[in-house]
Amino acid sequence: MSGETVLRVKDLYKRYGDRIVLKGVSFEIRKAEVKAIMGPSGTGKTTLLKCIDMLVKPDSGRIWLEDLELTDPRIDIGEARKKIGFVFQEFNLFHHLTAIKNVMIGLTKVKKLPKDEARTIAERALLKVHIERELWDKYPAQLSGGQKQRVAIARALAMEPMIMLYDEPTSALDPQLTGEVLEVIKELAEDGMTSLIVTHEVGFASEIADEIMIMMDGKIIERGDPRKVIHNPRREETRRFFSKILKIGDESR
Amino acid sequence: MNLMISLSKYLPYIFEGSLWSLGLVLGGLGIGFVIGVMFSLIQVYGSSPLRRLISLYVWFFRGTPLIVQLFLFHWSIFPALGIKSTPLITSITVLGLRSGAYQSQIFRGAIGSIEEKQMLAAKAIGMNDWDAISSIVLPQALRIALPQISNEYSIILKDSAICFILGVMELMTRAKYTAIATGIALIPYLMAGLIYIGLTYIGTKLFDLLYLKMRIPGSVEG
Ligand SMILES: Nc1ncnc2c1ncn2[C@@H]1O[C@H](COP(=O)(O)OP(=O)(O)OP(=O)(O)O)[C@@H](O)[C@H]1O
Ligand SMILES: [Mg+2]
Numbered sequence: 001m002s003g004e005t006v007l008r009v010k011d012l013y014k015r016y017g018d019r020i021v022l023k024g025v026s027f028e029i030r031k032a033e034v035k036a037i038m039g040p041s042g043t044g045k046t047t048l049l050k051c052i053d054m055l056v057k058p059d060s061g062r063i064w065l066e067d068l069e070l071t072d073p074r075i076d077i078g079e080a081r082k083k084i085g086f087v088f089q090e091f092n093l094f095h096h097l098t099a100i101k102n103v104m105i106g107l108t109k110v111k112k113l114p115k116d117e118a119r120t121i122a123e124r125a126l127l128k129v130h131i132e133r134e135l136w137d138k139y140p141a142q143l144s145g146g147q148k149q150r151v152a153i154a155r156a157l158a159m160e161p162m163i164m165l166y167d168e169p170t171s172a173l174d175p176q177l178t179g180e181v182l183e184v185i186k187e188l189a190e191d192g193m194t195s196l197i198v199t200h201e202v203g204f205a206s207e208i209a210d211e212i213m214i215m216m217d218g219k220i221i222e223r224g225d226p227r228k229v230i231h232n233p234r235r236e237e238t239r240r241f242f243s244k245i246l247k248i249g250d251e252s253r
Numbered sequence: 254m255n256l257m258i259s260l261s262k263y264l265p266y267i268f269e270g271s272l273w274s275l276g277l278v279l280g281g282l283g284i285g286f287v288i289g290v291m292f293s294l295i296q297v298y299g300s301s302p303l304r305r306l307i308s309l310y311v312w313f314f315r316g317t318p319l320i321v322q323l324f325l326f327h328w329s330i331f332p333a334l335g336i337k338s339t340p341l342i343t344s345i346t347v348l349g350l351r352s353g354a355y356q357s358q359i360f361r362g363a364i365g366s367i368e369e370k371q372m373l374a375a376k377a378i379g380m381n382d383w384d385a386i387s388s389i390v391l392p393q394a395l396r397i398a399l400p401q402i403s404n405e406y407s408i409i410l411k412d413s414a415i416c417f418i419l420g421v422m423e424l425m426t427r428a429k430y431t432a433i434a435t436g437i438a439l440i441p442y443l444m445a446g447l448i449y450i451g452l453t454y455i456g457t458k459l460f461d462l463l464y465l466k467m468r469i470p471g472s473v474e475g
Contacts, residue, residue, distance in 0.1 A: 053377055055373055078376075078381050080379075081376065081377060082378060082379030086374075086377035086378075088377075090370065092368075092373065092374035093374070094371065094389055095371070095393060095472065096392050096393050096396065109380055109384045139469055141471030142471035156378070159378055
């Protein structure tokens with residue numbers, strides 16, 4: 001995998017009160033690369049993604065989006081955020097807006113595009129995540145979980161981000177709805193969308209990711225080729241983690 | 254019979270009073286809305302000295318009787334500021350300031366009930382604070398607040414009767430003059446009461462319609 005570095009995270013630290021949640025996280029993602037972050041609950045995965053989008057300020061460490069240093073306090077953070085797509089676990093669609101307006105609002109308010117142009121882009125983004133015309137004027141409360149999450153992906157996508165961050169995009173979904181969302185994420189990745197995905201879906205991660213990073217207690221303890229990390233990890237903690245989630249997966253079947 | 258005839262001459266006079274009352278109410282409600290939205294935003298997002306100042310304002314207007322506020326503004330504050338006010342202007346201003354105090358608390362509660370994640374999602378697509386507040390938080394908060402604003406309407410309508418004390422030519426004042434002129438108390442005051450009931454009913458029905466129109470399809474609340 002070649003290409004220039006899109007995202008660079010260096011030695012990131014974050015604490016909440018006296019609890020240190022991120023303890024020196026570093027990694028890079030190059031253009032069109034897909035990386036997955038896995039790890040037990042409460043180990044700082046969401047915090048890491050929020051720091052990258054500057055929704056949470058890291059205490060120390062630096063983050064670059066190509067040449068732009070996001071941790072530089074002088075930059076316009078709104079300007080930076082619109083180049084990063086963020087997909088939340090609970091979708092967080094704007095409740096009072098229809099599907100298509102959810103996608104358009106960033107284009108009209110942030111990018112200041114005229115309405116008809118925003119609409120064209122929004123339509124294209126919605127079709128890309130397989131949300132068909134008859135759903136465009138539905139409100140979030142009228143959509144299924146899988147549809148909501150795909151609209152949320154379209155909302156991020158429409159801003160033409162340089163990278164997409166997904167925070168457990170299918171964890172809030174009924175099992176039969178995860179497929180349609182994972183499929184969309186995979187299609188986007190195959191189209192060359194640089195992606196950083198926090199997920200518990202082992203099969204999905206091993207299929208899509210160029211690299212899996214295992215996060216535990218605020219640190220990345222192991223990283224590498226998916227098959228190797230999942231089936232033949234170097235660390236005992238990694239092995240235990242996978243045997244636990246794979247076992248849970250078996251039981252639920 | 255003669256009495257009835259002389260009373261009927263006053264009918265248009267009393268009805269015109271209900272227009273004045275409605276003017277007081279809509280003026281007060283409108284001013285209160287603007288103040289309420291602004292002050293609630295400051296109370297939720299503003300700096301702490303400003304927040305304290307607004308708490309003080311709310312404390313005063315919610316903690317004192319309307320009649321005290323009317324007298325204070327008409328006979329003391331406006332003259333001291335060199336403002337030549339009429340009873341109507343003082344009444345609308347005071348009703349507005351007072352309603353602003355109540356409405357700011359209504360909107361503060363409504364804004365507080367919006368999930369923080371809505372704001373987070375707005376920031377994530379690059380919105381600045383003002384865009385996130387004005388196009389995501391406020392539209393949702395207004396919907397939530399609407400039933401309480403409807404309630405505020407029916408309160409301010411009845412409060413407006415107190416403005417007769419300054420001699421504004423609203424419903425209550427005219428009912429009183431009619432009673433004095435004709436020597437009949439029952440009928441003018443009963444009419445005034447019925448008109449207040451009618452205005453309350455029509456107003457809250459209109460708010461109900463507005464609420465249905467603004468309701469977010471598919472949502473369960475309300
Ligand atoms: N705003 C906050 N204030 C205080 N503590 C927080 C805050 N956000 C997160 N934490 C704590 O930081 C730790 C890491 O949280 P984080 O959400 O990043 O974990 P996670 O790896 O995403 O977990 P999960 O798999 O459950 O989503 C947790 O112990 C959490 O309680
Ligand atoms: Mg998380």
